[in-house]
Amino acid sequence: MTSSDTPERPAQTVLTRGRAFNRTTLIFPALILLLGVVTSLFESRFCSVENLLNLSRQLSPLMIISVGETFAVIGGGLDLSVAAILGLCGVYGVLTMSYLGTAAGIAVMILGGAVFGIVNGLIISWFRASPFIVTLGALSLARGLALTATGGLPIYDLPDRYVNTIGFGSVLGVPWPPIIAMLTLIAGHVLLKYTVFGRHVVAIGSSEPAAMYSGVDVGLTKTLIYGLSGVTAGIGAVVLTAWVSSAQPNAASGQELQSLAAVVLGGVALTGGVGNMLDAFWGVLMLGTLSNSLDMIGISSFVQTLVTGVVIVLAAIVDGVRHKREF
Amino acid sequence: MVVERNPAVEALTAGIGAMQHVPRELLRAEGICRRFGPVQALASADITLLQGEVHVLLGENGAGKSTLAKVLSGLYPERRDRIWLYGQPVYLASARVARSFGIATVFQEFSLIPALSVAENLGLVRKRTSSPFRWLRSREEIEATRELLSAIGFDISPHARVSELAQVQRQIVEIAKAMIQQPRILIMDEPSSLLTAREEPLIFAALRRFTAQGGAVLYVTHRLHETILVGSRVSLMRQGHIVETRDLDANSTEQDLIRLLAREHSGAVAAPGFKPGASIVKVRDVHAGRDCNGVSLEVRAGEIVGLYGVPGCGRETLVRALIGLVRVRSGSIEHGAGVRPRNPRQSARAGIVYLPSGRKERGILSRRPIRENLTLGQLDAVSRGGFVLPQAERRMVEERLRHLTVDFRSMEDEIGFLSGGNQQKVLFGRVLRDDLRLVILEDPTAGIDVQARAQIHRQMVALAERGVGVLLVSNDIRETLSLCSRVHVLCAGKISATFDAPYPGGEAAVLDAMMGQSAKSPGGAEKPAAVVGN
Numbered sequence: 001m002t003s004s005d006t007p008e009r010p011a012q013t014v015l016t017r018g019r020a021f022n023r024t025t026l027i028f029p030a031l032i033l034l035l036g037v038v039t040s041l042f043e044s045r046f047c048s049v050e051n052l053l054n055l056s057r058q059l060s061p062l063m064i065i066s067v068g069e070t071f072a073v074i075g076g077g078l079d080l081s082v083a084a085i086l087g088l089c090g091v092y093g094v095l096t097m098s099y100l101g102t103a104a105g106i107a108v109m110i111l112g113g114a115v116f117g118i119v120n121g122l123i124i125s126w127f128r129a130s131p132f133i134v135t136l137g138a139l140s141l142a143r144g145l146a147l148t149a150t151g152g153l154p155i156y157d158l159p160d161r162y163v164n165t166i167g168f169g170s171v172l173g174v175p176w177p178p179i180i181a182m183l184t185l186i187a188g189h190v191l192l193k194y195t196v197f198g199r200h201v202v203a204i205g206s207s208e209p210a211a212m213y214s215g216v217d218v219g220l221t222k223t224l225i226y227g228l229s230g231v232t233a234g235i236g237a238v239v240l241t242a243w244v245s246s247a248q249p250n251a252a253s254g255q256e257l258q259s260l261a262a263v264v265l266g267g268v269a270l271t272g273g274v275g276n277m278l279d280a281f282w283g284v285l286m287l288g289t290l291s292n293s294l295d296m297i298g299i300s301s302f303v304q305t306l307v308t309g310v311v312i313v314l315a316a317i318v319d320g321v322r323h324k325r326e327f
Numbered sequence: 328m329v330v331e332r333n334p335a336v337e338a339l340t341a342g343i344g345a346m347q348h349v350p351r352e353l354l355r356a357e358g359i360c361r362r363f364g365p366v367q368a369l370a371s372a373d374i375t376l377l378q379g380e381v382h383v384l385l386g387e388n389g390a391g392k393s394t395l396a397k398v399l400s401g402l403y404p405e406r407r408d409r410i411w412l413y414g415q416p417v418y419l420a421s422a423r424v425a426r427s428f429g430i431a432t433v434f435q436e437f438s439l440i441p442a443l444s445v446a447e448n449l450g451l452v453r454k455r456t457s458s459p460f461r462w463l464r465s466r467e468e469i470e471a472t473r474e475l476l477s478a479i480g481f482d483i484s485p486h487a488r489v490s491e492l493a494q495v496q497r498q499i500v501e502i503a504k505a506m507i508q509q510p511r512i513l514i515m516d517e518p519s520s521l522l523t524a525r526e527e528p529l530i531f532a533a534l535r536r537f538t539a540q541g542g543a544v545l546y547v548t549h550r551l552h553e554t555i556l557v558g559s560r561v562s563l564m565r566q567g568h569i570v571e572t573r574d575l576d577a578n579s580t581e582q583d584l585i586r587l588l589a590r591e592h593s594g595a596v597a598a599p600g601f602k603p604g605a606s607i608v609k610v611r612d613v614h615a616g617r618d619c620n621g622v623s624l625e626v627r628a629g630e631i632v633g634l635y636g637v638p639g640c641g642r643e644t645l646v647r648a649l650i651g652l653v654r655v656r657s658g659s660i661e662h663g664a665g666v667r668p669r670n671p672r673q674s675a676r677a678g679i680v681y682l683p684s685g686r687k688e689r690g691i692l693s694r695r696p697i698r699e700n701l702t703l704g705q706l707d708a709v710s711r712g713g714f715v716l717p718q719a720e721r722r723m724v725e726e727r728l729r730h731l732t733v734d735f736r737s738m739e740d741e742i743g744f745l746s747g748g749n750q751q752k753v754l755f756g757r758v759l760r761d762d763l764r765l766v767i768l769e770d771p772t773a774g775i776d777v778q779a780r781a782q783i784h785r786q787m788v789a790l791a792e793r794g795v796g797v798l799l800v801s802n803d804i805r806e807t808l809s810l811c812s813r814v815h816v817l818c819a820g821k822i823s824a825t826f827d828a829p830y831p832g833g834e835a836a837v838l839d840a841m842m843g844q845s846a847k848s849p850g851g852a853e854k855p856a857a858v859v860g861n
Contacts (some may be wrong), residue, residue, distance in 0.1 A: 202695065210689055214671070273693070
């Protein structure tokens with residue numbers, strides 16, 4: 001083929017590339033900075049070290065489950081059950097802790113999350129079931145299990161050492177929750193970008209038939225995706241229970257939608273196959289900073305819910321525009 | 328065809344009838360330009376459409392043919408365009424506007440709604456009221472649909488759901504959908520990449536009837552023999568320009584067009600003297616799925632075997648059975664070395680790779696880099712402990728892209744940046760595993776330009792020379808005969824005839840066998856191949 005052949009290239013591909021550069025390197029930090037500056041004008045405490053550390057703790061569970069959500073969305077699906085699995089893992093983990101000790105409790109949270117997620121994944125891949133419905137059912141199932149186990153009441157009986165280290169301890173001034181969140185994020189990034197598994201996730205999200213015919217084990221990959229999402233729910237449970245010093249059956253309720261919104265807001269395509277961990281990071285940071293800012297300014301939680309809704313719808317619009325395809 | 332007049336077209340075309348003998352200009356476009364990012368897809372293209380002509384727009388993929396067709400269909404509106412319809416300047420603001428001016432388009436991509444019946448799909452465009460809540464008058468629609476389809480020469484039930492139709496039939500419904508809009512101008516963008524020798528003449532006859540009634544057709548293609556068969560004028564496109572326009576008559580030959588193209592049409596690769604080796608796969612009287620009813624064939628190392636048949640004849644089922652996706656009900660599939668694969672992954676590991684037809688749906692990973700598209704499914708070769716080795720991967724990609732003469736700028740570019748032919752070459756690169764033993768290629772050159780096609784043909788021959796078995800599943804008869812040392816004709820789930828090179832009966836014999844006119848009894852594996860000729 002001679003180089004003089006001009007391929008017909010869709011215009012938006014070029015736009016997307018340009019935007020990808022702006023998006024990840026400039027737009028989000030700029031927006032978050034702007035939000036911070038504006039909030040500081042109203043309430044100087046926003047910029048205080050105390051508030052920023054608090055914000056980082058607050059955001060950690062969402063950041064952690066968003067890592068799993070990113071895998072699910074890039075793989076062409078979604079996981080509505082992460083937050084419910086988080087609640088369930090927290091409850092059973094803390095119950096285990098009081099009998100068998102802290103380490104066993106943590107293990108139950110993470111392994112329990114993995115098992116729950118793998119079951120989701122097996123159902124989705126074996127029966128070719130819709131991830132939306134399967135994980136929606138799993139959401140209800142997990143919440144139900146958590147509520148029946150505790151009779152709907154929170155469990156406050158946590159080992160002090162657990163709460164004081166993971167919940168309130170810090171390393172060189174940085175609290176444990178954000179450290180765990182960042183480590184999860186980095187692990188997710190490496191897994192997605194540098195491993196064969198990650199490549200298969202992207203391929204399935206981009207075109208499942210193409211991946212299947214090329215010899216990718218689609219069933220295994222999907223099972224692992226949801227298993228991974230369950231693991232992040234388990235890690236989230238460890239961080240959240242320690243930080244709030246209790247296990248609540250309704251913990252993190254609504255965060256499945258928050259994480260989905262954050263991931264899409266950050267630039268992961270809902271249609272699958274496009275996006276990376278950095279997108280999830282910026283999306284979570286954006287949503288979190290917004291809600292903290294509103295808190296600081298003293299806007300009621302009712303209005304906050306409203307504003308979050310608007311941002312989520314905006315994210316959907318941005319997703320539509322950003323990933324618009326030629327017909 | 329249903330004679331129902333479109334008032335908008337009527338108003339614009341008033342007076343044309345008065346001077347029927349002079350070919351009137353229905354459409355004129357001058358200096359059409361389109362730029363997509365860095366790519367100048369159209370650089371001042373001029374074209375006219377005369378009443379009663381089939382105007383073929385010929386050119387390689389990437390020459391700008393599709394873009395021009397889309398502009399004239401109102402899909403890329405641009406106020407500065409100078410376009411006249413029936414002598415009056417118009418602005419084609421949208422596909423809807425173009426349709427109201429009497430321009431109907433058959434696109435490469437299917438626009439039918441799979442869940443609706445044929446009649447319902449046609450009803451969607453036939454009604455003039457545009458209220459989304461109107462009643463569909465089904466009986467009337469069914470009659471109109473039946474009438475139209477039988478006028479084109481096809482027997483497709485108006486009640487059939489589109490999702491149940493074979494791809495070829497969908498293509499025909501697609502054409503009917505354009506026709507039912509009573510257009511003056513019909514634009515067809517590579518309509519025949521799926522049609523076989525059986526449907527082609529019928530469609531061409533329908534086009535001739537359409538032009539005889541005073542319509543004009545803009546027929547976009549890169550196939551020379553179609554141009555000769557259907558065209559009354561041809562415009563050659565290259566790099567966004569119309570390079571030349573000339574009349575075609577009964578004496579025009581493909582040779583003329585090749586001279587016009589001024590590049591060697593290196594379609595055929597002579598079937599080399601094969602020295603077939605050990606059997607790689609031996610299929611004996613296999614019944615599988617719904618439409619594979621007793622197929623026997625064998626592919627040996629170093630030979631190219633053709634399986635000629637239309638989509639829907641059972642060829643997909645057979646291939647899917649070979650890679651373990653469909654359970655074999657009876658009969659046997661013997662793999663020369665080792666176990667029978669139970670899924671595509673095991674199959675790929677055993678060196679048996681299938682490249683399905685349908686580049687967009689089942690081939691490329693859209694919006695992913697060329698690199699990822701090429702190494703999909705063979706990351707094992709460039710990874711250690713589950714981690715991809717970036718340098719090894721890049722080296723593999725570089726090597727393959729060079730080997731396949733893919734025209735690219737950066738392997739990190741999205742595959743969508745490439746032309747169809749180059750995309751197909753990348754996909755071909757995907758099957759070139761080092762441990763390749765058998766490659767199953769389904770319509771590997773459908774819808775790609777002459778050069779890319781020749782390149783893929785050369786690669787197939789090179790693979791066979793390397794000792795790889797090649798099973799070419801195709802409905803392109805020329806390609807099949809020029810490459811394969813043996814051709815099986817698959818018809819209604821059975822092998823209806825088998826031919827050996829050098830094919831004394833030529834294309835005609837194979838076509839006859841497919842139409843079932845000289846159907847040889849479906850030979851068992853032991854029977855000698857029936858050579859039809861003299």
